Amino acid sequence: MQLPNIGKPESILSILIPGTFLLFNIIIGLYFIVWTPSLGDVKEFLKESGGSLSVIVFLLLVCLGYLLGAILRLMKCDIPDNLSGFYLRHIEGNHIPKDPKDKFPYIKWLGSRCDKQYPEAKAFYDNTWGKHIQQRENLLSFLNFRKVLLISKDLNLANECYAAEALNRYLSSMFYGIFLSFLIIFFVLIKQIFSPNEELSLTLLLIELFYGGSALLIIRNYRFIRMKEVETVFAASFAVEHKCKHKCKHESN
Numbered sequence: 001m002q003l004p005n006i007g008k009p010e011s012i013l014s015i016l017i018p019g020t021f022l023l024f025n026i027i028i029g030l031y032f033i034v035w036t037p038s039l040g041d042v043k044e045f046l047k048e049s050g051g052s053l054s055v056i057v058f059l060l061l062v063c064l065g066y067l068l069g070a071i072l073r074l075m076k077c078d079i080p081d082n083l084s085g086f087y088l089r090h091i092e093g094n095h096i097p098k099d100p101k102d103k104f105p106y107i108k109w110l111g112s113r114c115d116k117q118y119p120e121a122k123a124f125y126d127n128t129w130g131k132h133i134q135q136r137e138n139l140l141s142f143l144n145f146r147k148v149l150l151i152s153k154d155l156n157l158a159n160e161c162y163a164a165e166a167l168n169r170y171l172s173s174m175f176y177g178i179f180l181s182f183l184i185i186f187f188v189l190i191k192q193i194f195s196p197n198e199e200l201s202l203t204l205l206l207i208e209l210f211y212g213g214s215a216l217l218i219i220r221n222y223r224f225i226r227m228k229e230v231e232t233v234f235a236a237s238f239a240v241e242h243k244c245k246h247k248c249k250h251e252s253n
Contacts, residue, residue, distance in 0.1 A: 014166050016062070018173035019069025022180055023061065029184035033191060072173040077226070078104070080175045084223035096223065105143045105230040107133045113231070121238045129234065143230070146237050153244070157236040164229040171225060175218045182211040 081104060088094040097109035111130055114122045132142050147165075150158040185208050192201045 014169040014173055015069035015073050016066050017069070018072050018170070018177040019067065020061070020065035021174070022068050022072065022177040023065045025177075025181035025184050029181075029188055032188040069173060072176045073169060075172070075176050077168065077172040080172050080219060080222045081226055084219050084221070084226075087219050088223055096227075103139070104226055105139055105233075106227060107139065109227070110230060110234055121234075124238050124241055125234075128237070143233060146233055150233075150236055150240060153240045154236070157239060161229070161233045161236055164232040168225055168229050171218050171222060175215060175222070178211050178215045178218070182208060182215065185211065 085096075085100070088096060089100070097106050098112075099108055102108040107129055111125055111133075114125045129142075132139060147158065147161055150161060185204055189201065189204050189208065192204065
């Protein structure tokens with residue numbers, strides 16, 4: 001899908017926030033690597049920076065944050081998705097989907113869901129989504145095609161699908177942002193070994209633990225978030241199809 005325009009909610013959610021988060025960590029990382037401050041020096045630096053931040057500098061930071069966020073947005077979601085699948089399969093023993101070759105948008109898994117839980121949608125699945133099981137290289141194009149169709153049929157349902165995609169993209173971007181920030185703080189911690197400052201080192205270690213725990217939490221749940229996006233698009237497509245058939249039947253009578 002295309003990058004959202006600036007000012008839209010999904011733009012702020014999935015682009016600006018991860019980009020600004022990474023930019024903040026880059027600035028702090030460079031500050032620590034170039035200098036060797038104490039924790040008190042850092043507090044004073046943040047206080048002075050916040051008090052003297054001009055409108056021009058603020059706008060520049062927002063632009064740089066958006067740029068970094070756009071770069072994070074362009075990074076593929078497959079890496080956190082594959083990591084999530086590996087974690088669920090090998091750590092928790094949760095084989096979802098059962099076929100490891102069933103990649104996003106999980107066409108086979110969606111078919112099994114229809115068989116077990118949504119029998120009323122099975123015929124629709126067989127006539128549309130199910131036909132693309134063997135066409136792995138075109139699955140993303142097919143998913144985007146269904147989203148575009150929803151825009152022309154029902155804007156409210158399309159917005160639901162884009163909200164699910166925005167959450168997916170946001171978590172993917174935040175994973176990359178957190179991972180890169182984790183590496184930055186790690187290098188700062190390595191530098192602190194040669195210039196020991198116990199109070200500052202403990203603070204940085206706590207930050208590392210928080211970043212690592214946050215990344216692990218995203219990985220733990222990312223596969224389910226992606227599946228929820230697919231299920232939302234499928235359910236919306238089925239609802240539109242069902243509504244159109246009901247309307248045509250009513251008009252013919």
